[in-house]
Amino acid sequence: MGLLSLAIWTPIVFGVLLLAFGSDRHAGAVRWLALIGALLGLAVTIPLIGGFDTGTAAMQFVEKAPWVARFNMHYHLGVDGISMWFVPLTAFITVIVVIASWESITERVYQYMAAFLILSGLMIGVFSALDGMLFYVFFEATLIPMYLIIGMWGGPNKIYAAFKFFLYTLLGSLLTLVAFIYLYNQSGGSFDIAAWHRLPLGATAQTLLFFALFAAFAVKVPMWPVHTWLPDVHVEAPTGGSAVLAAIMLKLGAYGFLRFSLPIAPDAAHEWAWLMITLSLIAVIYVGLVAIVQKDMKKLVAYSSVAHMGFVTLGFFIFNDLGVSGGLAQMIAHGFVSGAMFLCIGVLYDRVHSRQIADYGGVVNTMPKFAAFALLFSMANCGLPATAGFIGEWMVIIASVRFNFWIGLGAALALILGASYSLWMYKRVYLGPVVNDNVRGMSDINAREFLVLGVLAIAVLYMGVYPKPFTDVMDASVTELLRHVAQSKLN
Numbered sequence: 001m002g003l004l005s006l007a008i009w010t011p012i013v014f015g016v017l018l019l020a021f022g023s024d025r026h027a028g029a030v031r032w033l034a035l036i037g038a039l040l041g042l043a044v045t046i047p048l049i050g051g052f053d054t055g056t057a058a059m060q061f062v063e064k065a066p067w068v069a070r071f072n073m074h075y076h077l078g079v080d081g082i083s084m085w086f087v088p089l090t091a092f093i094t095v096i097v098v099i100a101s102w103e104s105i106t107e108r109v110y111q112y113m114a115a116f117l118i119l120s121g122l123m124i125g126v127f128s129a130l131d132g133m134l135f136y137v138f139f140e141a142t143l144i145p146m147y148l149i150i151g152m153w154g155g156p157n158k159i160y161a162a163f164k165f166f167l168y169t170l171l172g173s174l175l176t177l178v179a180f181i182y183l184y185n186q187s188g189g190s191f192d193i194a195a196w197h198r199l200p201l202g203a204t205a206q207t208l209l210f211f212a213l214f215a216a217f218a219v220k221v222p223m224w225p226v227h228t229w230l231p232d233v234h235v236e237a238p239t240g241g242s243a244v245l246a247a248i249m250l251k252l253g254a255y256g257f258l259r260f261s262l263p264i265a266p267d268a269a270h271e272w273a274w275l276m277i278t279l280s281l282i283a284v285i286y287v288g289l290v291a292i293v294q295k296d297m298k299k300l301v302a303y304s305s306v307a308h309m310g311f312v313t314l315g316f317f318i319f320n321d322l323g324v325s326g327g328l329a330q331m332i333a334h335g336f337v338s339g340a341m342f343l344c345i346g347v348l349y350d351r352v353h354s355r356q357i358a359d360y361g362g363v364v365n366t367m368p369k370f371a372a373f374a375l376l377f378s379m380a381n382c383g384l385p386a387t388a389g390f391i392g393e394w395m396v397i398i399a400s401v402r403f404n405f406w407i408g409l410g411a412a413l414a415l416i417l418g419a420s421y422s423l424w425m426y427k428r429v430y431l432g433p434v435v436n437d438n439v440r441g442m443s444d445i446n447a448r449e450f451l452v453l454g455v456l457a458i459a460v461l462y463m464g465v466y467p468k469p470f471t472d473v474m475d476a477s478v479t480e481l482l483r484h485v486a487q488s489k490l491n
Contacts, residue, residue, distance in 0.1 A: 002063040003047055004077040004128045007087055008121045011041040011094065015117035022110025031102055034113035038098045041120060042091040052084055054472045057480030059130060059194075060084075067134065072189050076131040081477030082258050082328065085470060086127040086251060089335050092459075093247045094120035097240040100343050100452050104239060104350050105153065112153055116240060119145040126252050132180045132191040135259075136173075139216075139252065143169055146241065146249065154236040161236035168229040172219040179212035183264070197263040200489050206268035213261045220253025223313060224283040227306045234302035235355070239346025242298065246305050247339035251331045254312045258324070258481065262316070266485040269317070276317040281410045283310030288417030292424070296355050297348075300425055301341045304381060307414060308334045308389075314411060315396040319485065323399030324478045325471055330392025332470055333380075333463055337389050340377040340456040344370075347449055348429070352438045357425060362434035366442045371430045373445075373453040378426040380460045382419035388463035391470075 001009075014037025022030045052060060059078035067075045079087060097116055105112045122145070125138035143166055151162035182205075183196045190196075201209070219226045230250075234242050262269045284307050291303035308330065315327030347370060348363070349355060364371035380387035383394070393415060401408030434440050445453065463470060 002077065003044060003051075003061050004079065004087070004124075005063055006044040007041065007048070007091065008077075008125045008128070010044055010121070011037055011091070011117040011124075012121035013037075014040070015114040015121070018110045018114040018117070022114065024107070024109060027106070027109045030110040030113060031098075034098050034117060035095070037117050038091070038095040038120070041117070042088070042095050045088040045091045045124075048079065048084060048087055049469075052079075052473060054081070055476060057081065057476040062130070067131070071133075071184075071191070073133045073191050074131045075134060076192065077128045077134075078130045079128050081474045082481065083127045083255065084473055085328075085332055086248070086255065087124050089332060090120055090123045090127070090248050093244060093335065093339055096339065096343070096452055096456065097243050099448060100243065100346060101238070101240040102448055104346065108152065112149070112238075112240075115145040115149050116244065119149075119244065123248050123252065127255060130193050132183065132193055132196065134191075135193070136177060136180055139256075140170075140173055142249065142252065146245065149241040150233060150237045153238040153241070156236075157232075158236045161233045164229045165233045168219050168226070169216075172216040172226075175212040176216040179209050182209070193259065196260075197484065199264070201265065203267060203490055206265035206489070207271070210261055210265040210268035210272060213256065213264075217253040217256035217261065218279075220256070221250055221309050221313060222253070222306060223279050223310070224287060224306065225279075227283070227287065230306060231299045231302040234305075234342075235296060235298050239342060239349065242342040243339040243346075246301075246342055247335040250305060250309055251335065254309065254316070254327070254331055257313065257316055258328075262485050263481065265489075267488055267490055269485060270319070273317045273319070276313055277407060280310045280314035280317070281407065283307060284314065284411060284414040285417065288414055288421065291421040292417070294421075295357055297345045297357055297425065297429070298342070298355050300357075300421060301338065301345065301381075304341075304418065304421060305334070305338050307418065308338070308381075308393075311393055311396045311411065311414070314407075315392075315399060318399055318403040318407070319482060320399050320402060321475075321478050321482055322395050323403070324482065325474050326392050326395025326399055328392075328474050328478070329395060329467060329470060333388035333392050333460075336456055336459045336463065337377060337380045337387075340373075340453065340460065341381055343452060343456070344374045344377060347445060347453075351442050354438075357428050359436060360429040360439055361436060362432050362439055363430045363442065365434050366439060367444045369450065370445045370453070373457055374430060375426060376457055376460065378422045380464070382422040383415050386461070386464045388460045388467075390464055391467045
């Protein structure tokens with residue numbers, strides 16, 4: 001069994017074991033088993049980082065076995081510089097979420113942990129699938145555990161949020177299935193993604209394919225105007241669900257653009273790049289303004305996620321290597337920072353059971369250690385240099401200025417907006433005198449919470465100070481992708 005198969009199936013097997021043998025009578029044992037499963041899942045992804053050859057754009061750690069022979073489907077896995085970092089990132093975030101949910105989840109613990117472990121395996125499957133149908137199965141299957149996590153352990157309106165999440169993402173994906181079947185027929189009966197990349201297609205076919213794929217991936221990112229499901233879902237989802245959704249799940253859509261939309265329909269991607277850039281800038285500026293006026297902390301960070309993911313799609317569609325690498329760096333950084341932001345809100349929620357900014361104030365007086373972590377993550381959220389949040393945004397802004405000064409200016413404006421909503425939220429929640437009685441009785445973070453936030457803080461600072469390990473991996477694959485996209489496929 002190859003490394004990628006191990007990375008996918010280790011957490012899934014542990015998740016199934018928990019479902020089969022877990023019970024709430026043994027909640028302690030369940031938590032430890034989930035943690036062992038998550039740590040093993042992370043351990044098998046470490047050799048990927050060490051054994052990855054940064055000098056080539058070819059797929060590495062490739063595995064291929066027949067799956068459904070009649071339709072020429074294969075169990076075909078591999079990673080390149082674009083997808084490699086997302087495999088360990090997913091496994092890492094899963095470990096973090098298991099530890100963070102240790103005490104906050106008390107009902108049906110085994111089901112909760114199992115859902116997260118299975119979700120982790122499925123998301124790694126999305127990032128490493130090289131067969132179109134295998135990708136689709138993993139991509140759709142991620143909906144099920146997430147739907148259950150929101151619908152079973154969410155807030156008061158959890159059913160509404162779970163349905164909205166499911167319907168939005170499913171509707172988009174159906175068009176993608178049609179696109180995949182069309183590509184299968186055009187390529188003479190192959191689901192191999194690399195064969196689809198080489199397939200000559202007419203202008204109309206490319207445009208239709210581009211928008212069919214756009215329907216699924218734009219909803220997943222989410223891009224403006226199909227972003228409305230995200231704030232609702234975040235508000236209702238449990239803390240762990242929000243962290244995984246923001247840190248990994250939103251990346252599936254952005255990854256889809258690089259793996260499918262750009263290489264399969266390059267002419268259409270160039271033709272409609274103006275639309276993608278416009279939507280990205282609206283996301284970055286308008287949604288940033290919407291974030292400022294939010295009264296609910298989770299909603300504010302959810303809108304900031306949409307704004308940050310706008311940078312990613314902006315970087316992808318200006319077609320230069322700095323922009324695409326910047327978009328990818330932003331995806332990884334956003335994984336650390338947004339995950340950390342939601343976990344910080346989770347720490348407050350566990351103590352006060354409120355997400356409203358107005359119910360807090362002066363938290364620094366009672367929780368000084370925690371306030372220091374929250375400050376670091378708020379700074380990273382607004383793109384402070386030497387934090388992970390700065391790297392990707394800075395690269396995308398430089399690339400945008402090279403492409404068009406005004407687009408670059410629009411993107412840079414987002415940094416100011418990012419600072420305004422992040423820091424204003426910090427001021428209202430953490431600084432000043434203690435005015436609410438519920439804040440007066442709060443206790444500072446315990447060793448477990450300190451461990452979770454400490455590990456994320458190290459990741460945010462490491463990537464901000466020394467991004468080279470992250471960017472070196474991408475370079476060859478990004479160059480090859482842009483070379484491929486620059487060539488017309490019109491037959």
